Amino acid sequence: MTRKVILSALGLALIIGALFLAKHLIDSKNKPKPVVPKVVKTVLVDTVKNTTIPVVISANGNLMAKERVELYSEVQGIFRSGSKLFKAGQKYNSGETLIRLDASEYYASVQSAKSNLYNSIAAIMPDLRLDFPEVYPKWQAYLNNFDLKNNTPELPEMSGEKENYFITGRGIISAYYNVKNLEQRLAKYRIAAPFTGILTEALVTEGTLVRSGQKLGEFINPSVYEMQVAVSKSYADVIKEGAKVELSNLEKTKNYQGVVARVNGSIDPTTQTITAFVDVKHEDLKEGMYLEANLNAENVDDAIEIDRNLLLDSQEIYVVKDSLLDVIPVKPAHFSDRTVVLKDIPNGTVILRKPVPGAYAGMQVKAATTDNAE
Structure with a gap:
């Protein structure tokens, strides 16, 4: 129980x-479920004020000396030492000897040919006195001024056909040009600096045998450099000779002033770009230095420049209307690495200054003009 x-x-x-x-x-x-308070994002905005925006084309490249000479030997001989060592980095003044080859053997053959020419002219002097007394004084003066140590002087000008036939028949003309040809070749045993500059490459040393056609080195003028840049073909009609160019090094620590010296008249069929050459002068510059160039191409009227991240793939940008986000279509006029130039946006339009993560049309926002705004 x-x-x-x-x-x-x-x-x-x-x-x-x-x-x-x-x-x-x-x-x-x-x-009842707890009410989650609605969060309104604060966004940075700008008010559109259309102005004239200069379009700047960015390009880059390496500096090359505008004046450069590749040194080659046209004759063969032993490289003789001079007053300066033939080494990379050596400076030479205009007209100063860069390279001198041993020409003693060839010099002797030149002197022999000059002596033969002198003897040939001297042999005809008695005939000239008898048959052509009127031209005898100028040929006598020519012999008096003939110096085997100096270059052969130019032959006297012929006064008539008889004199010409007489001189030519004695082999004087052919002997003269043979001597001049030898003298021209003798001059190639010495290579002089064509301008004041610096040796950037030396491929031979003193005492070595230099052969005909052998490359000896490179010589440049370090006072003027040029940079080759490639720009889009759409700027072919706005890139002009004489245009000012701003250049800077990669670290953005030094700036230089340049000018467009030449513009190629043809477009590269592969890259569809046009080549411009920028001249720049500065004592700090060196050949091979990498620089960035900003070329002033044109001015876009009634336009603004904004961050490229603000432009949507649909060619629209966000605007703020009555605390709500909206989108409007835009017309890009120029793109750079970081910015885009837009045309025909009405003045007074409130646009975003910085991208908003998760933004969408109709999103409620709070507009601010400074980063410190809450």
């Missing part, structure tokens, strides 16, 4: 507990 009472009491307690648990679950389910 007692056992039945205990079991009945336990069953009744379980039933009552289940009822209370069910009521608690129903009450908790009907509780």
Whole structure:
């Protein structure tokens, strides 16, 4: 009997507990959800004010000396030492000897030919005195001024056909030009600096045998450099000779002034670019230095310049209207690495200054003009 009472009491307690648990679950389910406060993003904005935007084309390249000479030997001989060592970095003044080859053997043959010419003219002097007394004085003066140590002087001008036939028939003319030809070749044993500059490459040393056609080195003028840059063909009609160019090194620590010296008249069919050559002068510049150039191409009227990240793929930008984001179509006029130039956006339009993550048309925002705004 007692056992039945205990079991009945336990069953009744379980039933009552289940009822209370069910009521608690129903009450908790009907509780209102907490209201999450709506977050309004603060965005940086600018007000459009159209102006004239200068279009600057960015390009880069390496400097090359505008005046450079590759030195080659046209004759063969032993490289003789001079007043300066033929080494890279050596400076020479205009007209100063760069290379001198041993020409003693060839010089002797030149002197022999000059002596033969002198003797040939001297041999005809008695005939000239008898047959052509009127031209004898000028030929006598020519012999008097003939110096084997100096270059052969030009022959006297012929006064008539008889004199010409007489001189030519004695082999004087052919002997003269043979001597001049030898003298021209003798001059090639010495290579002089064509301008004041510096030797950038030396491929031979004193005492070595230099052969005809052998490259000897390179010589440049370090006072003027030029940089070759390639720009889009769309700027072919705006890149002009004489245009000013701003140049800088990669570290952006030094700036230089340049000018467009030449513009190629043809477009590269592979890259569809046109080549411009920029001249630049500065004592800090060296051949091979890498520079960045900004060329002033044209001016775009009634335009603004914004960050490229603000331009959507659909050629639209975000604007702020009544605290809501909206989009408007735009017309890009020029792209650079970081910015884009846009035309025909109405003055007074409020646009974003910085991109907003997760932005969409209709998004509620709070406009601010400074980074410190809350």
